[in-house]
Amino acid sequence: MSYMENHFDKRLDPTLLVDGAKxxxxxxxxxxxxxxxxxxSYKISKYAYGQDYHFVIxxxxxxxxxxxxxxxxxxxxxxxxxxxxxxxxxWAAKSGLGWIGKNSNLLTQKTGSFYFxxxxxxxxxxxxxxxxxxxxxxxxxxxxxxxxxxxxxxxxVDGSKCISYFTIELKDNLPIEMKGQFDDWAFxxxxxxxxxxxxxxxxxxxxPLFDPNPDLLWMSKKDWxxxxxxxxxxxxxxxxxxxxxxxxxxxxxxxxx
Numbered sequence: 001m002s003y004m005e006n007h008f009d010k011r012l013d014p015t016l017l018v019d020g021a022k023x024x025x026x027x028x029x030x031x032x033x034x035x036x037x038x039x040x041s042y043k044i045s046k047y048a049y050g051q052d053y054h055f056v057i058x059x060x061x062x063x064x065x066x067x068x069x070x071x072x073x074x075x076x077x078x079x080x081x082x083x084x085x086x087x088x089x090x091w092a093a094k095s096g097l098g099w100i101g102k103n104s105n106l107l108t109q110k111t112g113s114f115y116f117x118x119x120x121x122x123x124x125x126x127x128x129x130x131x132x133x134x135x136x137x138x139x140x141x142x143x144x145x146x147x148x149x150x151x152x153x154x155x156x157v158d159g160s161k162c163i164s165y166f167t168i169e170l171k172d173n174l175p176i177e178m179k180g181q182f183d184d185w186a187f188x189x190x191x192x193x194x195x196x197x198x199x200x201x202x203x204x205x206x207x208p209l210f211d212p213n214p215d216l217l218w219m220s221k222k223d224w225x226x227x228x229x230x231x232x233x234x235x236x237x238x239x240x241x242x243x244x245x246x247x248x249x250x251x252x253x254x255x256x257x
Contacts, residue, residue, distance in 0.1 A: 017086070018078050020123040026092040027064075028106075029057055032114035034204035037217055042224045042256060045164070045188025046114060048240040050210035055238070057081045057118050065120055077122030088117040096129035102154040103142035103192035109135060112199035135198070142192035147183040151192065163189035167252045168244055174255045186224065186252045187241050213237070224253050 014021045031047050047053060061079030069075045080086045089106045093099055097117075098108040105113045136154075143151045150161035159165050163185050166174055183191065193199055213235045232246045241249065 014121045018121040021121045023122055023124050023126045024091045025120040026095040026097055027118050028097055028115040030115045030205040031210050032202040032205055035217055038220060041219055041221050042184050042186040042253060044186055044241060045190050048187060049212035051238045052240045053116050054081050054083060056209045057116055061118055061120060075122055075124055077120050080119045086119055091119060092117050094131055096132050099132055099134045102136050103151055104157045105193060107198050110201060112202040113193050113196060114202050139197060141195040145191050145195040147191060148181050182256055184256055186256060187244060
């Protein structure tokens with residue numbers, strides 16, 4: 001993921017992204033589903049159940065920016081949803097929305113970690129919030145549960161060992177030495193979130209666009225193994241799973257068999 005190294009100066013200085021920027025407004029949007037997949041099937045990350053979050057949230061941010069302008073007058077800014085060199089989790093933590101946990105996800109005491117992070121970078125002076133304290137304590141549930149030991153130390157994740165990297169980002173053949181270690185994850189991985197004690201407070205989202213195609217929830221392993229391009233297009237219409245393409249999903253499933 002060499003793109004993560006690009007534009008590091010912009011990650012540190014929002015004024016390089018928005019002329020005259022004075023504030024970062026960080027926002028969270030819950031995506032925790034009311035129903036999850038057949039537990040005996042291959043799995044995809046919950047964030048990919050419904051429509052691609054980039055498009056859903058970007059529209060909400062545009063509406064918010066417009067509303068701010070209508071309320072207080074002309075404001076210049078840009079909306080960001082995991083699509084530009086912005087340190088999403090760092091800004092969210094700095095603004096007091098949560099703390100970065102040992103699994104490197106942003107955690108909150110009230111709702112856990114199943115939510116998207118987005119920003120408005122604007123040219124307004126605002127009353128600023130402050131960071132909250134870390135509440136991971138002595139817990140090591142995420143480190144202990146990671147199927148590939150990608151969390152190499154508290155707060156340190158080796159992305160090159162992460163199932164999400166292998167099943168989404170990696171375009172080459174999956175390394176044979178990882179065979180049997182993916183815990184049936186065909187796209188992404190939620191293990192470090194599923195075992196986090198703070199996620200016992202997660203509540204189902206209220207965004208219809210994040211609801212999955214009903215067929216997804218009941219697919220068996222056989223259904224996944226026999227999936228066609230037509231079924232892929234139907235079940236994952238507008239989903240983030242499209243990112244790996246049909247061929248990539250087939251590769252992942254073949255590796256899991």
